[in-house]
Amino acid sequence: MTTTTGTTAVTGxxxxxxxxxxxxxxxxxxxxxxxxxxxAELAHGWLVLSTIARGRVRSVESAPVLAMPGxxxxxxxxxxxxxxxxxxxxxxxxxxIVEVFQHDRVPYVGWPVALxxxxxxxxxxxxxxxxVVQYDEExxxxxxxxxxxxxxxxxxxxxxxxxxEKGDIEAELAASAVVVDAAYTTPEEHHSSLEPHxxxxxxxxxxxxVVDSNQGSMWVADExxxxxxxxxxxxxxxxxxxxxxxxxxxxxxxxILAVMATTVLHRPVRVVLTRRQMFSLxxxxxPTAQRVRLGADTDGRLRAFDHQAQSLTxxxxxxxxxxxxxxxxxYDADAHHTVNRVVPLDVPTPTWMRxxxxxxxxxxxxxxxxxxxxxxxxxxxALRARNEPDAGPVxxxxxxxxxxxxxxxxxxxxxGWADRDPRPGTRREGRWLLxxxxxxxxxxxxxxxxxxxxxxxxDGTFTVRITAADVGTGARTALALIAADALExxxxxxxxxxxDSDFGPAMIAGGSMGTRSxxxxxxxxxxxxxxxxxxxxxxxPQGITARSDTGAAVSALAKKERHSFGAQxxxxxxxxxxxxxxxxxxxxxxxxxxxxNPLTARSQFIGGMTWGLSMALHExxxxxxxxxxxxxxxxxxxxxxxxADVPLIEADWVDDPDADDPVGIKGIGEIGIVGAAAxxxxxxxxxxGVRHRDLPxxxxxxx
Ligand code: MOS
Numbered sequence: 156m157t158t159t160t161g162t163t164a165v166t167g168x169x170x171x172x173x174x175x176x177x178x179x180x181x182x183x184x185x186x187x188x189x190x191x192x193x194x195a196e197l198a199h200g201w202l203v204l205s206t207i208a209r210g211r212v213r214s215v216e217s218a219p220v221l222a223m224p225g226x227x228x229x230x231x232x233x234x235x236x237x238x239x240x241x242x243x244x245x246x247x248x249x250x251x252i253v254e255v256f257q258h259d260r261v262p263y264v265g266w267p268v269a270l271x272x273x274x275x276x277x278x279x280x281x282x283x284x285x286x287v288v289q290y291d292e293e294x295x296x297x298x299x300x301x302x303x304x305x306x307x308x309x310x311x312x313x314x315x316x317x318x319x320e321k322g323d324i325e326a327e328l329a330a331s332a333v334v335v336d337a338a339y340t341t342p343e344e345h346h347s348s349l350e351p352h353x354x355x356x357x358x359x360x361x362x363x364x365v366v367d368s369n370q371g372s373m374w375v376a377d378e379x380x381x382x383x384x385x386x387x388x389x390x391x392x393x394x395x396x397x398x399x400x401x402x403x404x405x406x407x408x409x410x411i412l413a414v415m416a417t418t419v420l421h422r423p424v425r426v427v428l429t430r431r432q433m434f435s436l437x438x439x440x441x442p443t444a445q446r447v448r449l450g451a452d453t454d455g456r457l458r459a460f461d462h463q464a465q466s467l468t469x470x471x472x473x474x475x476x477x478x479x480x481x482x483x484x485x486y487d488a489d490a491h492h493t494v495n496r497v498v499p500l501d502v503p504t505p506t507w508m509r510x511x512x513x514x515x516x517x518x519x520x521x522x523x524x525x526x527x528x529x530x531x532x533x534x535x536x537a538l539r540a541r542n543e544p545d546a547g548p549v550x551x552x553x554x555x556x557x558x559x560x561x562x563x564x565x566x567x568x569x570x571g572w573a574d575r576d577p578r579p580g581t582r583r584e585g586r587w588l589l590x591x592x593x594x595x596x597x598x599x600x601x602x603x604x605x606x607x608x609x610x611x612x613x614d615g616t617f618t619v620r621i622t623a624a625d626v627g628t629g630a631r632t633a634l635a636l637i638a639a640d641a642l643e644x645x646x647x648x649x650x651x652x653x654x655d656s657d658f659g660p661a662m663i664a665g666g667s668m669g670t671r672s673x674x675x676x677x678x679x680x681x682x683x684x685x686x687x688x689x690x691x692x693x694x695x696p697q698g699i700t701a702r703s704d705t706g707a708a709v710s711a712l713a714k715k716e717r718h719s720f721g722a723q724x725x726x727x728x729x730x731x732x733x734x735x736x737x738x739x740x741x742x743x744x745x746x747x748x749x750x751x752n753p754l755t756a757r758s759q760f761i762g763g764m765t766w767g768l769s770m771a772l773h774e775x776x777x778x779x780x781x782x783x784x785x786x787x788x789x790x791x792x793x794x795x796x797x798x799a800d801v802p803l804i805e806a807d808w809v810d811d812p813d814a815d816d817p818v819g820i821k822g823i824g825e826i827g828i829v830g831a832a833a834x835x836x837x838x839x840x841x842x843x844g845v846r847h848r849d850l851p852x853x854x855x856x857x858x
Pocket of ligand 1: 370400401402403507508509510664665666667
């Protein structure tokens with residue numbers, strides 16, 4: 156298949172605002188989500204989760220529950236079908252939660268211990284709540300704190316180093332005129348997508364058919380096939396509409412248990428998670444404890460850079476929140492050290508949550524830069540400009556493009572930064588102290604081999620098929636625009652079908668790599684199709700289809716530091732009587748590749764920035780040390796930003812096409828949140844003169 160690089164012939168679809176293709180279906184209710192698609196003979200499963208944090212299940216007392224109205228079965232470790240969870244999936248070894256009901260061990264509160272299946276969801280729930288489970292409880296340990304010794308297992312992530320080191324940190328710190336040595340913490344945070352996780356599984360003519368809500372139907376299909384030892388061709392997973400995901404919608408217990416139950420009952424089974432269950436079943440962002448040490452000359456040049464990050468993981472799987480990675484891209488120094496350590500505890504395994512690593516890492520690092528600027532008496536933007544590296548600080552590789560200063564310049568101009576009095580605590584309006592702050596943002600730009608098919612139909616339309624996922628970002632629409640330009644036709648002539656594992660391997664919606672990876676595959680298939688059409692002849696009734704596989708082209712990419720960049724600005728007002736922090740305005744300027752659809756891209760940036768505001772001021776999951784479980788695992792107890800918290804928020808971008816991508820894309824999914832919390836924390840310092848190194852910046856911490 157042909158895959159060429161360089162700029163495509165532009166017909167103007169890419170780069171022009173376009174409303175979501177499925178927008179009308181979504182707002183009228185015509186779009187069906189995984190939990191509401193009707194099936195004949197549908198049975199409903201309700202999960203029962205462990206109430207202890209460590210121990211064993213002694214007994215699941217099913218008999219009384221099986222006599223309740225409508226109850227069809229109770230699955231648990233004693234009777235569930237066997238699976239083999241020792242495989243490596245598309246994204247490596249799976250979280251051992253895929254081995255639900257395979258043993259009697261309980262590694263944390265919220266581990267699945269039973270699934271009650273009944274004729275109706277209400278009957279299943281009533282029986283699940285009546286089910287008695289007996290445990291042999293063991294002492295548990297969930298205490299995460301800054302000085303707790305952490306470690307990492309190098310063989311778990313050989314490609315992505317946990318630790319990097321060059322030079323003599325202590326010597327350079329000692330030789331530095333100015334030193335910042337500060338500790339920061341961020342709490343446990345949750346991505347609780349508006350649409351809860353839901354899956355319906357059934358056997359259909361010898362094939363396993365799963366209707367799901369996920370970030371990658373191929374990913375889920377691949378893992379279900381391996382887990383249940385099935386021929387991959389006999390598994391089909393679809394996920395047409397997804398109401399948010401943010402890293403949480405991979406392979407989770409609901410799909411696996413729906414497959415087990417349909418296998419036992421010989422009828423379709425649906426499992427939907429509740430909001431509360433999501434807090435323990437779908438992953439979350441680990442709390443972090445970070446220490447940043449910066450040593451600089453009086454002109455701001457960094458001599459020593461040390462970022463040490465600590466997060467937690469479960470006792471069954473090592474997941475590392477890579478908070479220390481950002482400095483490997485952003486700042487060089489004579490001595491440079493970064494490390495990500497973890498502490499295994501009796502808690503659920505964390506997972507990717509929007510901008511994994513960089514979201515909490517940027518809070519610590521970009522706060523520390525602001526502290527250094529204060530100590531030197533230098534403008535925070537000038538300090539960053541002074542330390543712009545020529546090449547990757549750790550890799551030594553050249554940057555594909557690095558427009559971070561262009562973002563700061565444009566942002567400073569639009570935000571009015573030049574008028575800022577750098578002294579803290581000098582602006583006051585009645586009981587409000589006012590301040591402004593800034594921070595840098597970055598996130599890696601990657602691409603993963605994908606396949607696509609494009610068909611020329613006899614009616615003059617084109618059908619694009621790709622196992623992409625639109626998790627609410629507008630990916631479906633962006634891909635249609637890319638196809639329109641590639642085929643040089645109006646977007647209205649493109650029909651796009653996504654999120655069906657039968658369409659073949661493709662990247663998941665994750666890591667800011669979805670649209671770039673899929674767009675490349677669509678470009679390649681479209682070029683191939685045009686070559687076939689040029690060869691002439693009538694289009695047969697079934698159309699003419701061209702397929703692409705970008706494997707060779709993607710692996711031929713030269714090694715470079717490839718990242719999106721940005722500059723965040725915030726203005727806050729701090730109420731000196733209540734300690735309340737109000738964000739008055741935020742501005743984010745990004746250099747994030749060619750922007751395919753400005754309408755949905757802006758929305759995605761603003762969504763990330765809003766999340767950063769939420770992270771700065773509101774979000775915090777609390778665990779009870781005695782029980783090991785959450786306090787307030789719902790939308791009443793877990794605070795997050797609402798519309799009233801976000802008065803004026805703007806996102807825009809500078810021209811930054813990636814020369815090595817056929818469309819010029821870099822990826823925009825994660826970067827909106829990066830640096831946003833630091834910009835707000837830096838603004839709170841500017842308003843009050845007090846540093847806040849622990850998130851969220853709650854009123855009781857401000858007073
Ligand atoms: Mo994103 S956290 O890679 O879904």
